[in-house]
Amino acid sequence: MLNERQERLLELLAEEDGWMTSRKLAQLLKVTDRTIRSDVDAVNKQQGRIGIESNVRKGYRAVKRQEEGTASLEVSASGTSRTADIPQTPGARCIYMIQRLLFENRELNLTRLQSQLYVSEYSIHNDIKRIRKMLEPYTGLKLVRNLECISLIGDEHVKRKFYRDLLVAEVQENFLNLNRLAHLYKNFDLIEVKDIFVRVLEEYDYSIHESMFPMLIVHAGTSIERISACHYVQMEEAYPGLEETIEYQIAGEFFDRIAKRLHIQVKEGEVGMFALVIMGRRASNYASDHIKLGERWLNTKRLVDGSLVRIKDVFGVDYRDDEDLMAGLKMHIHGLIDRVKAKAHMQDVFVEEIKRKYPLVFDMGIYVVELLEDRLEASISEVESCYIALHLGAASERINSVRKYRTIMIIPHNQTFSDMCVKKISEMFRERVDVVGTFRYFEEETVSSLDPDLILTTFPLEHKLDVPTVPINLFVDSESESNILQAVNKLDKKQFQLEFTSHIGSLIRKEHFHENVTLGTPEEIIRLLCHGLEKEGIVEPGFKDIVLKREQMSPTSFVNAFAIPHAFGAFASHSTIAVAQLKSPVRWGNFDVGLVMLFAINEGDERMIKIFFDWVSNVVNRPEELAKIVSSCTYEEFIDRIMG
Secondary structure, eight states: OOOHHHHHHHHHHHHHTSOBOHHHHHHHHTSOHHHHHHHHHHHHTSTTTEEEEEETTTEEEEEEOOOTTSOOEEEOTTOOEEETTOOOSHHHHHHHHHHIIIIIOSEEEHHHHHHHHTOOHHHHHHHHHHHHHHHTTSTTOEEEEETTEEEEESOHHHHHHHHHHHHHHHHHHTTSOHHHHHTTOSSSOHHHHHHHHHHHHHHTTOOOOTTTHHHHHHHHHHHHHHHHTTOOOOOSSOOTTGGGSHHHHHHHHHHHHHHHHHTOOOOHHHHHHHHHHHHTGGGGGGSSSEEEETTEEEEHHHHHHHHHHHHHHHHOOOOTTOHHHHHHHHHHHHHHHHHHHHTOOOOOSOHHHHHHHOHHHHHHHHHHHHHHHHHHTSOOOHHHHHHHHHHHHHHHHHHOOOOOEEEEEEOOSOHHHHHHHHHHHHHHTTTTEEEEEEESSOOHHHHHHTOOSEEEESSOOOOSSSSOEEEOOTTOOHHHHHHHHHHHHHHHHHHHHHHHHHHTGGGOOGGGEEEEEOOOSHHHHHHHHHHHHHHTTSSOTTHHHHHHHHHHHSOOEETTTEEOOBOTTSOBSSOEEEEEEEEEEEEETTEEEEEEEEEEOBTTOHHHHHHHHHHHHHHHTOHHHHHHHHSOOOHHHHHHHHTO
16 A cells, blocks of 8 residues: 555656656655655555656656556657546546446446556545545435445435536536536537537527526536436426426427437436526525524625625725626525535535635635635635635636737738638637738738737748747648647746746845745744744734734645745735745645745735736646755745746
């Protein structure tokens, strides 16, 4: 059995998807090179299901070996070995196991599962614990272990509710992207199901609020998946007049087409249940602005308004005009209050992933939960912060329009073909490029006068302008599309780096850079960093108490040895980042931390918050780059490293 550090070693190598040096791994895991070599040997002795390849010059990389009865391997263009459709994270493994239990097997053999997933017994054991926690809110639903097998038992209605909730979490993690969700359904194409539903809605001239649409597709997909496995539901109670509603007609027509397309039998109960979902009947309890908690009546609209005011005050982001967000938060807060009354807790395997990928909106969720705890006079789980963050993340994507790049097109062709090409580019990339000029030939002065960010050309072109130039096909094939996307991504990265270096780099001063810190607790380190800021009059004496309070809400540490304590709402005389490099790792929440960056923000510098958190999100998801930053170095070397 692998220990926790060896499991973490495998995770790092899997995330890197390539080679990592022994030195980098040792820095990230806070051990010696010798320990890394020993751990590699230990992993490679684990029954041969998973291995680590070594190279004297390159270091180590994860290798997944094919065994009898397991999935085949694919080799990428880079030469890296990959397993087709094999989940790569604990969260993904849990979903995979749940799907198998619901739709393929009554029980799963654990030994065979280890081989199929290329993980150790230790990992499977932890996955089972995660799934059991996930099942806790679902009365009557149990994961049963019998010798070397597990099975999921319980009522069909509860199984479906559990799976829908799980998929809602998955789709919301990517902020309502159905394409992200589609791969979870194995027996049919979810996007095709969506298209069928859209066509039926159009034929009946029936509108669905866009914020609810993904959830309807999740419900439909779950129903179809269960029907395909011959699991059916009956209406839980009678709804007089339901069959006469337009929603019932829509549900009936939709399932009729699905049945013909997928060759399945759909029973009346499925139609009725889906009709109720379309009507919003299941959310009817959330229609009111009031809900009772104990002897008090709470106004959920006021709670939402107060939450959004707090976000504006603390983060400088105004969501108050986003009706979709307000409706979503209102529904969530209703459910949250119900869970507080029932002393139930939401379970989620994606908390750390969301915290790592979207740290800013996660932080917003933390501050909203703090306000709700005060108003409800009750303790609220960190998982609730996570779900609130998902709502806020979707809203952020709606209001944070990405930059459009000024684009010149050089097309020395027939006018009709040229117009067609320009139109296609403008439509395909309307959110990212703005075509400001089209020419049949290149004239440097004319092109330069338009100040372009990007040049697209259908013929080989050389020039002296400092502008990225992308070759494209007149008919804009897949290669052309890929070239344009890569160029836009590079421009995004360049733009972010310019903004980051012009703002953040200047905030880290030498007098606030602490090397070889030997303190042993997060509180001691925070007090050290805050003391230096207090001494210079940058922050008030009470600043450290607010930072410590924020840590109590949810530790600001990340999986790759990094912590970012902060105190939004408590302002500094000028924005500053204080840094502590630790001589030995310190336990900080769930992780061992070797680098601490305390962020103090000046009132009015809210843009700095987004820049800093975007950088954090970027760097914590790139282990090799982070390894350079957290390793011991001088102030000058540290600045060079974060500047990239």
